[in-house]
Amino acid sequence: MWTRRDFGLGLGALGLGGALPALAQKLRVMKVANTAAVNDPQQCFVTAGQHPRLNFYKPDGVDVEYVNMSSMTQALQSLRAGHADFGPAVPGILLPAMAKDPALDLVSVYKWLPRNANVIVVKPGSAIKSAADLAGKRIGVRSQGDSGIVVTKTMLAELGLKDDRCEYIAIGDGAPAGAAIDNDRVDAMVTFDTAAARIELVGTALRYVPITPKFAQVGSGWICVPRKLLKEERKALVALFRGIAKSTLFSHANLDAGIDLHWAVYPESRPKGRSEAEARKELAFILKDRRNSWMRRPDDPDQRIGASSLAEWKANIDMTAESTKNPKLADELGDPNRLFSNELIDEINAFDKQAVVEMAKGFRLQG
Template sequence: MLTRRDLGLGLGAWALATGLPALAQGVRVMKLANTAAVNDPQQCFVTAGQHPRLNFYKPAGVDPEYVNMSSMTQALQSLRAGHVDFGPAVPGILLPAMAKDPSLDLVSVYKWLPGNANTVVVKPGSPIKSVADLVGKRIGVRSQGDAGIVVTKTMLAELGLKDDTCEYIAIGDGAPAGAAIDNDRVDAMVAFDTATARIELVGTRLRYVPLTPRFARLGSGWLCVPRKLLKDERKSLVALFQGMAKSTIFSNANLDAAIDLHWAVYPESKPKGRSEEEARKELAFILKDRKNSWMRRPDDPDQRMGASSLAEWNSNIEMAAESSKNPKLGKELGDPNRLFTNDLIDEINNFDKQAVIRMAREFKL
């Protein structure tokens, strides 16, 4: 079974055999703050392209490397300290942090999750029917630094409600989270779709509560970089995110192949103690909604991979101001155009998307 080291060593020979220059040296490793905490196949929208059969990164001189983080807060701290090169930008956490600490000079450069992948779940018989019913309830989140807290605050603020009487309880992932819901330790859980799908897989029955209308229209995942890195390493960033865009399109078009490629690159993430067929069935369930959230909505006027808009960032500021109870947030942040950039987007999208889709549909590992 291949490991990342095997792939790195094998790539030089593969490059010589195909007439391409060996890339063992001169590759800029771009470190990613990974708050999922595991290199599991939900990351295949990035990792599939690392396999030599696709090789979406190294020919352009870059390669992503995961650095696991316990929370969004830790990711921001690592970005500030220069321990990682890029990381997740959750506006409800990022914007108040930037307003409080101007030295946290980050720019969101790529929207990796244009669909809203947040979920609110309860037991099937729960009296909670809407987000408004979360007021005063015990709400489960993955950890105390998790985005689920900010998501709850944001949606309640949209409804003109406060979360002052809510209690946020860290219940982890998978079976522990399922047990907390089954045993009524919490009244609801707010988490990403992949996390709640994993809870269903351990046997906990869930009912999904609709997100608030305005929040549901927003994307739920951006990637940000230090402003200095954007200035100094533009070429590497274009290569990185173009590789990610290709990998995302490939994974959406052929999820089974993307999972195989992820397992080949990160063999330690392959499930133990059950058959590959069972593992694949579980992953198909976990990613059933996520794979579509990787892509732009059909009615989105801007279909470029990774693109943002000023309108959505103004909405992000407004909702972050409401959830953080800071009406001066927008003024403290200044010009909203400094928070994001589409400056790299045309170059990132300068490839044949249909060719990647054809490659995915015909691909066999």
């Protein structure tokens, strides 16, 4: 169990001790356009650091506020209108939107999901054995604004196939999605790893089909901000993403503690109708793959947390051009360097990462 003295030492090890006077300053609350309900503890890679025991944000003058969105498209609209400060950037949705609307001036500044967390799932006895078999099939997606549609188009385009005969059917999450798969309303579902795990938890047996090789090498989650905000509030953004980087490292090193901290910060997310032990077991299953997707691949030449590369954004453009059947997309977007920025990355990474990991290993919220 951590004592008050341990906590003070932890702050010092993380370089936070001298920043405590900042708590008296007015906080800049950064609003996130959130497409996964804040009640979902998979958000602990952001929320863990909001707990006073970690305090990864407030000493640097920032905090996070969730604004829930129904889709990626709504999140982009919210960012464009200034109703949110940062939000998810899924290239297959973001790039066509930016090409169509030059006023949507967003820049991806932090890669929060450096590994590909998309999956294809089918019933165990399905004839679908590879991504190529999705052509012409009924594809389950969470909603009609879901990224699963773009992901399917991207993979089929990589294989030189068309999706013009595919039918995309919104089947929701969890039990409704499981029922749609069990009752053969869809032939397959394309979704995120965490969503597929939730379907398995309700009793639906699934078989995972490999995603396509080229697509598998691309990260699946970036965070974008309005370019104007990047220019005007650079210091606040560095503080925000440094807090997220610390929270990610902490939750990866001690997932149980990350979940505890999320539940403590958002008590409405605590399990209802079942024991905490059962809920924790479920969450461990849901996050079994996602937890590692928070971290960069060991063979990634750039190990800085949050960093992007020009090569991957060119690949994103190429794949999106194929999936949207728009060979002019690259020309419409212009210089690909404007789509992302690493200018905050070195400052974001300017903390003792091993100290965070060691803090996590010895952390207990209670008892």
